[in-house]
Amino acid sequence: xxxxxxxxxxxxxxxxxxxxxxxxxxxxxxxxxxxxxxxxxxxxxxxxxxxxxxxxxxxxxxxxxxxxxxxxxxxxxxxxxxxxxxxxxxxxxxxxxxxxxxxxxxxxxxxxxxxxxxxxxxxxxxxxxxxxxxxxxxxxxxxxxxxxxxxxxxxxxxxxxxxxxxxxxxxxxxxxxxxxxxxxxxxxxxxxxxxxxxxxxxxxxxxxxxxxxxxxxxxxxxxxxxxxxxxxxxxxxxxxxxxx
Amino acid sequence: xxxxxxxxxxxxxxxxxxxxxxxxxxxxxxxxxxxxxxxxxxxxxxxxxxxxxxxxxxxxxxxxxxxxxxxxxxxxxxxxxxxxxxxxxxxxxxxxxxxxxxxxxxxxxxxxxxxxxxxxxxxxxxxxxxxxxxxxxxxxxxxxxxxxxxxxxxxxxxxxxxxxxxxxxxxxxxxxxxxxxxxxxxxxxxxxxxxxxxxxxxxxxxxxxxxxxxxxxxxxxxxxxxxxxxxxxxxxxxxxxxxxxxxxxxxxxxxxxxxxxxxxxxxxxxxxxxxxxxxxxxxxxxxxxxxxxxxxxxxxxxxxxxxxxxxxxxxxxxxxxxxxxxxxxxx
Numbered sequence: 001x002x003x004x005x006x007x008x009x010x011x012x013x014x015x016x017x018x019x020x021x022x023x024x025x026x027x028x029x030x031x032x033x034x035x036x037x038x039x040x041x042x043x044x045x046x047x048x049x050x051x052x053x054x055x056x057x058x059x060x061x062x063x064x065x066x067x068x069x070x071x072x073x074x075x076x077x078x079x080x081x082x083x084x085x086x087x088x089x090x091x092x093x094x095x096x097x098x099x100x101x102x103x104x105x106x107x108x109x110x111x112x113x114x115x116x117x118x119x120x121x122x123x124x125x126x127x128x129x130x131x132x133x134x135x136x137x138x139x140x141x142x143x144x145x146x147x148x149x150x151x152x153x154x155x156x157x158x159x160x161x162x163x164x165x166x167x168x169x170x171x172x173x174x175x176x177x178x179x180x181x182x183x184x185x186x187x188x189x190x191x192x193x194x195x196x197x198x199x200x201x202x203x204x205x206x207x208x209x210x211x212x213x214x215x216x217x218x219x220x221x222x223x224x225x226x227x228x229x230x231x232x233x234x235x236x237x238x239x240x241x242x243x244x
Numbered sequence: 245x246x247x248x249x250x251x252x253x254x255x256x257x258x259x260x261x262x263x264x265x266x267x268x269x270x271x272x273x274x275x276x277x278x279x280x281x282x283x284x285x286x287x288x289x290x291x292x293x294x295x296x297x298x299x300x301x302x303x304x305x306x307x308x309x310x311x312x313x314x315x316x317x318x319x320x321x322x323x324x325x326x327x328x329x330x331x332x333x334x335x336x337x338x339x340x341x342x343x344x345x346x347x348x349x350x351x352x353x354x355x356x357x358x359x360x361x362x363x364x365x366x367x368x369x370x371x372x373x374x375x376x377x378x379x380x381x382x383x384x385x386x387x388x389x390x391x392x393x394x395x396x397x398x399x400x401x402x403x404x405x406x407x408x409x410x411x412x413x414x415x416x417x418x419x420x421x422x423x424x425x426x427x428x429x430x431x432x433x434x435x436x437x438x439x440x441x442x443x444x445x446x447x448x449x450x451x452x453x454x455x456x457x458x459x460x461x462x463x464x465x466x467x468x469x470x471x472x473x474x475x476x477x478x479x480x481x482x483x484x485x486x487x488x489x490x491x492x493x494x495x496x497x498x499x500x501x502x503x504x505x506x507x508x509x510x511x512x513x514x515x516x517x518x519x520x521x522x523x524x525x526x527x528x529x530x531x532x533x534x535x536x537x538x539x540x541x542x543x544x545x546x547x548x549x550x551x552x553x554x555x556x557x558x559x560x561x562x563x564x565x566x567x568x569x570x571x572x573x574x575x
Contacts (some may be wrong), residue, residue: 008384048444074446082444089435099434103446111427151446 001026001186002047002078002155007056009042017040018210019056024155029177029187031197031218034207035231041083042191043207044157048080049073060155074103077154077194081144081161087132093119094128096143100150115150122146122176122184138169145173149180156180158189162196170196198222206230262410265566266403275402275423281511282409283454287488287506288495289416295493296501297423298456299436303360305492307345308338308464311370312481316469317386317478318379326395331469338465339458347455350450355439364489371484385479388472397473405474411471413508416463418505420465429492432456435503440477498542500549509550514539 002024009017017039024030032040045051049070058065065073069082079100090118097115098108105111119125122142127135132143141161148156158177162170174196181187191197197204198218206214206221208230214221221227224231225237232240269275287309295301315337316330325333349362374380392400399405423429431452434442443449472478492507499510517538521531546553 021267050440070443070450071446072449074444079446080444082441086438086441086444088434088441090437091433095430095433099430099442099447100445102430106427108427108430111430147441147445161274 005057031201038207039210080157083159085140089133100147282413284510285508287492291492298432302363304363305369306489308461312465312468334465338461342458342461346454374480500551
């Protein structure tokens with residue numbers, strides 16, 4: 001469904017993303033993990049059309065989407081959420097979600113109906129009339145999810161929707177994400193919360209210093225010595241092996 | 245739903261009131277003041293669509309007014325083209341200018357104060373151009389003849405112009421009323437609140453902003469025809485006066501940006517304050533100082549305008565961050 005080849009982005013002398021290849025298949029939940037500064041969000045930004053790639057190909061449903069604007073990519077069925085939530089602060093929750101729903105219908109009534117449906121899916125029904133600026137962190141993360149979902153995407157790019165949530169809130173949003181997948185939406189997510197990554201993903205890619213260092217099932221990746229070193233520092237894998 | 249119906253009833257009553265008002269006012273002065281209020285409210289509403297709803301502040305809104313005024317006036321003086329049709333070409337001219345200015349500035353990503361300044365520059369550029377080319381009459385200006393009649397959009401009594409301005413204002417309110425409930429309006433507001441998020445959710449932000457400035461341009465164009473047919477004289481400093489650019493944003497900010505009645509309320513309050521100050525204060529210039537002081541007080545204490553102050557009483561939660569954003573813009 002989504003295929004990325006040799007994707008590269010440089011900021012001056014810094015190579016933020018370095019010839020990355022990856023693939024997301026239909027109905028999968030694929031996660032992208034890696035230490036802070038590994039280039040995950042940059043990669044997402046390129047895929048969603050917010051940043052221009054220096055090199056490489058991005059194919060979505062067998063067509064190149066390089067050079068397209070974010071709204072065009074959204075209309076093709078791929079939508080992203082933001083790591084730092086970007087609510088329409090002056091609007092209510094309902095109005096926020098309706099903006100997403102309007103991407104498929106010019107009618108206010110059907111946009112409202114769609115927004116109410118989506119709110120139900122993500123569990124925000126009781127917050128619909130509340131101002132978006134009054135939402136808690138968990139509420140804002142959900143709102144990001146809801147707005148994106150309201151555009152009826154085929155592929156959803158979720159950028160750390162669990163960061164800053166407490167364990168109970170994480171359990172809830174994991175359930176929501178599984179529910180979204182069961183409705184036929186493919187999901188590609190960046191996440192730091194390992195419990196959720198293990199629980200949710202069919203496959204995982206690991207990014208470190210802009211390069212992919214591992215991929216596979218979450219459990220195989222978690223045991224990969226290179227991955228352990230990327231997170232815990234040089235020699236950590238050996239130390240852990242000795243300890244065990 | 246019943247809320248909406250009450251709203252509508254209120255609207256119809258208010259409109260009827262304004263329609264029959266001239267039958268109770270014999271003073272030419274009050275009719276003229278009201279005409280001016282409607283005219284400013286109308287221009288404020290055009291600014292409101294781009295500034296209040298789409299969040300793109302312009303400092304050169306007068307450019308559409310001036311261009312529309314020149315389009316219909318030149319057509320009239322040179323070709324004898326009747327203004328009743330000329331006003332539509334003025335509307336087209338304004339919209340086309342909006343397309344050019346919008347495409348050039350939004351395409352290159354101009355936002356905030358940069359966009360405001362570029363619109364100011366466009367208006368000034370047009371003023372200088374109008375001064376130096378021949379067909380605008382240059383610095384001498386254009387004189388229109390007074391020949392009352394609907395085809396000339398001129399009227400024998402001030403009441404005629406009162407209704408002309410009132411119709412323009414009704415149309416502008418209808419446009420914004422439609423905007424409030426439409427997808428396009430929601431998209432403009434989304435752009436105002438967060439352009440990146442709007443783009444991510446499938447909104448063609450460039451196109452929406454260009455449409456918004458074209459609507460503003462079209463409305464300004466019609467205002468130009470109104471003005472030149474009423475005052476029968478046009479020269480570059482009038483057509484492209486910074487004063488008018490400021491006035492249209494002022495009435496909207498004072499009344500309440502991004503609201504249906506903000507520009508009307510703002511125009512009414514500011515004109516009334518202005519007239520009252522002029523009436524009671526004889527010392528030259530002092531009335532302007534009083535006017536300025538009142539302006540400072542309104543903007544300083546009511547960052548959401550007069551309408552915003554009323555709304556806040558109704559519900560306490562809501563557009564907090566917008567308050568902050570606005571007060572930052574204004575400070």
